[in-house]
Amino acid sequence: MDQEGAAVHRPEAMSETAGYSAVELMRDGRRVEIRALRPDDRAELLAAIGRTSTQSLFRRFFAAKRGFTDQEIEFFLHVDFINHVALFAVMEEDGRPAIVGGGRYIVLQPGKAEVAFAVIDRYQGQGIGTALMGQLAEIARAAGLRELIAEMLPENIPMLKVFEKSGLRLSTKREAQVVHVVLKLF
Numbered sequence: 001m002d003q004e005g006a007a008v009h010r011p012e013a014m015s016e017t018a019g020y021s022a023v024e025l026m027r028d029g030r031r032v033e034i035r036a037l038r039p040d041d042r043a044e045l046l047a048a049i050g051r052t053s054t055q056s057l058f059r060r061f062f063a064a065k066r067g068f069t070d071q072e073i074e075f076f077l078h079v080d081f082i083n084h085v086a087l088f089a090v091m092e093e094d095g096r097p098a099i100v101g102g103g104r105y106i107v108l109q110p111g112k113a114e115v116a117f118a119v120i121d122r123y124q125g126q127g128i129g130t131a132l133m134g135q136l137a138e139i140a141r142a143a144g145l146r147e148l149i150a151e152m153l154p155e156n157i158p159m160l161k162v163f164e165k166s167g168l169r170l171s172t173k174r175e176a177q178v179v180h181v182v183l184k185l186f
């Protein structure tokens with residue numbers, strides 16, 4: 001960490017994060033892998049978006065999203081694991097792995113990144129959001145970040161619960177249609 005609290009950019013930390021993988025147990029006992037996004041995840045990512053409800057997409061993007069442009073998809077996939085870190089939750093479905101959720105952070109300024117999450121509806125409430133949050137927070141802390149921020153809709157109780165269960169110091173500020181969340185990593 002430098003004097004202004006910026007992340008120390010260690011190339012070895014980037015490649016460690018790019019190869020990240022951990023197995024967690026969901027609430028119903030099934031296994032879910034939390035792993036780093038891979039460059040060849042495009043088709044699986046599109047499939048996961050296609051399985052996510054309009055309401056969940058609205059809560060994630062604050063807009064009625066019916067589809068995404070190629071540019072948006074490239075942005076989701078173009079992750080450098082320093083300023084933009086993305087993890088996917090992967091489940092075995094019919095004998096093959098499927099992306100069922102994801103979480104990412106994007107560094108906005110030295111020491112501070114914005115986090116966002118989405119889990120496809122049929123897998124919500126199984127602890128995947130909590131697992132993604134915990135692992136992203138660990139990666140952010142190891143990268144020397146000080147603070148994670150998020151914006152969420154006021155009615156988004158599951159997201160608030162995930163933030164509360166992270167164990168990080170949390171503060172919230174409500175504005176008209178949005179709640180600003182600040183989580184302290186140190």
Ligand SMILES: CC(C)(COP(=O)(O)OP(=O)(O)OC[C@H]1O[C@@H](n2cnc3c(N)ncnc32)[C@H](O)[C@@H]1OP(=O)(O)O)[C@@H](O)C(=O)NCCC(=O)NCCS
Pocket residue numbers: 055056057059060061115116117118119120123124125126127128129130131150151152156157158159161162
């Ligand atoms: C917010 C979100 C990522 C949480 O992921 P998740 O995997 O469901 O989270 P968890 O299973 O770890 O659950 C967190 C808490 O929310 C609760 N919860 C999850 N889904 C719920 C639902 N549909 N209704 C009520 N509570 C719910 C869980 O029971 C849990 O609380 P508990 O531990 O007290 O039981 C997920 O609900 C989602 O993708 N929502 C749509 C996108 C979104 O809102 N993104 C946030 C933008 S920053």
